[in-house]
Amino acid sequence: xxxxxxxxxxxxxxxxxxxxxxxxxxxxxxxxxxxxxxxxxxxxxxxxxxxxxxxxxxxxxxxxxxxxxxxxxxxxxxxxxxxxxxxxxxxxxxxxxxxxxxxxxxxxxxxxxxxxxxxxxxxxxxxxxxxxxxxxxxxxxxxxxxxxxxxxxxxxxxxxxxxxxxxxxx
Amino acid sequence: xxxxxxxxxxxxxxxxxxxxxxxxxxxxxxxxxxxxxxxxxxxxxxxxxxxxxxxxxxxxxxxxxxxxxxxxxxxxxxxxxxxxxxxxxxxxxxxxxxxxxxxxxxxxxxxxxxxxxxxxxxxxxxxxxxxxxxxxxxxxxxxxxxxxxxxxxxxxxxxxxxxxxxxxxx
Numbered sequence: 001x002x003x004x005x006x007x008x009x010x011x012x013x014x015x016x017x018x019x020x021x022x023x024x025x026x027x028x029x030x031x032x033x034x035x036x037x038x039x040x041x042x043x044x045x046x047x048x049x050x051x052x053x054x055x056x057x058x059x060x061x062x063x064x065x066x067x068x069x070x071x072x073x074x075x076x077x078x079x080x081x082x083x084x085x086x087x088x089x090x091x092x093x094x095x096x097x098x099x100x101x102x103x104x105x106x107x108x109x110x111x112x113x114x115x116x117x118x119x120x121x122x123x124x125x126x127x128x129x130x131x132x133x134x135x136x137x138x139x140x141x142x143x144x145x146x147x148x149x150x151x152x153x154x155x156x157x158x159x160x161x162x163x164x165x166x167x168x169x170x
Numbered sequence: 171x172x173x174x175x176x177x178x179x180x181x182x183x184x185x186x187x188x189x190x191x192x193x194x195x196x197x198x199x200x201x202x203x204x205x206x207x208x209x210x211x212x213x214x215x216x217x218x219x220x221x222x223x224x225x226x227x228x229x230x231x232x233x234x235x236x237x238x239x240x241x242x243x244x245x246x247x248x249x250x251x252x253x254x255x256x257x258x259x260x261x262x263x264x265x266x267x268x269x270x271x272x273x274x275x276x277x278x279x280x281x282x283x284x285x286x287x288x289x290x291x292x293x294x295x296x297x298x299x300x301x302x303x304x305x306x307x308x309x310x311x312x313x314x315x316x317x318x319x320x321x322x323x324x325x326x327x328x329x330x331x332x333x334x335x336x337x338x339x340x
Contacts, residue, residue, distance in 0.1 A: 008255070013254040020254045024245070024254075024255070027234065027244045028245050030237070030242050033237060033243055037238060054231075057226055057227045057230060057252075058230075060228075061224075061234050061244065064235050065234050065235040065238050068204055068207060073199055074197045075197070075198050076194065076197070076231070078227075081184075084178075084184075084192045085180060104194055
C-alpha cells in the first residue's frame, strides 16, 4: 500500500522553513492505519518483545496498537511533570536549548525486551534520549520503529540500534 | 479480569488534594491492555463506527487501538498549536480559568459515525468540548468510551451521550 498520498506536506510548521509531515490523513484512513501498525508489528514478531515504549504525544498513537499486535505491554515516555510516579529523566540538545523526557522507574524489568516507537525519525535526538532511559531502567533494547523516517537527516546512523520505518524519505 | 489492582492511586497529583488514578501499571500489563481495548471495541461492534476520535495525550494511547479493532480510522483532538492544518477550536471551563482543544476541520465527513475515547471521565468538561467539535465538524456521535469512569463526579450525566467505561469508581 502506498501511504505517501496520505502524508500531507505542511510548509512553515511548526516554524518558518520547516516542511511538516502531517500524518493525520493516514491515521484517519482505516486501511492505512491497519497497514502501518501491521507493518511495524510483523517486522518484530518472534523477537520476544515484552514491552513497546512510545514517546509522547504522537508515539502514543502508534505504540500501544503495536503492543497489542505483539501481545506486549505498553510503557509511556513523557515530558517532565506528566508521569505521576517516581521517574528517570534524560535531557537532550535541540537546535536552540534542550528538552527532557521521563520514564517511570518501575515500568521495566531486567527481563524486558523493548521495542521503542515514535511517529517520525528526524535527527534522532529524542529517540537517543529514549534509548538511554530504557537502558537505565535496566531493560534490553531490541529495536526502534517509526511510521516515517526522514532519512535525508541521517537520524538512523546516530541511533546505533536497528531502525524500522514504514515510509522513508531519501 | 479485575483491573483495579493495576490502577495505582497517587495522592496529591497533579496537585494537593487530588488522588490521581495512574493507569501505567495496567497499560504495561499485556493481558490487561488487551482486555481493556477489547472491552471497548466489543461494546461498539456492529454500530457502523467509521472513526474513533481520541483526546490528547492519554486518549491517544487507547483510541487508535480501538479504531484498529473496529476497522475504523483514528482522528486526534489536540491542544492549541499542535495540529498543523486548519482546525476548529472549542473552549471549556476549568475550576480556575479555561482550556481549549482543536480538531482538523477536514478530519470528519457528514457520513462519519464517531466513537469518542479518553482515558478517564471526571467532570466531563473535556469530553463535552470534544463532542461539540465532532458535531461542528458535521459527523454523527455514536457514543463515548473511557478506561475509567470516576462515577462519583457525575460526568456521565453532563455528557448527554452514551457512556461506556471499563472500570467505574462509584
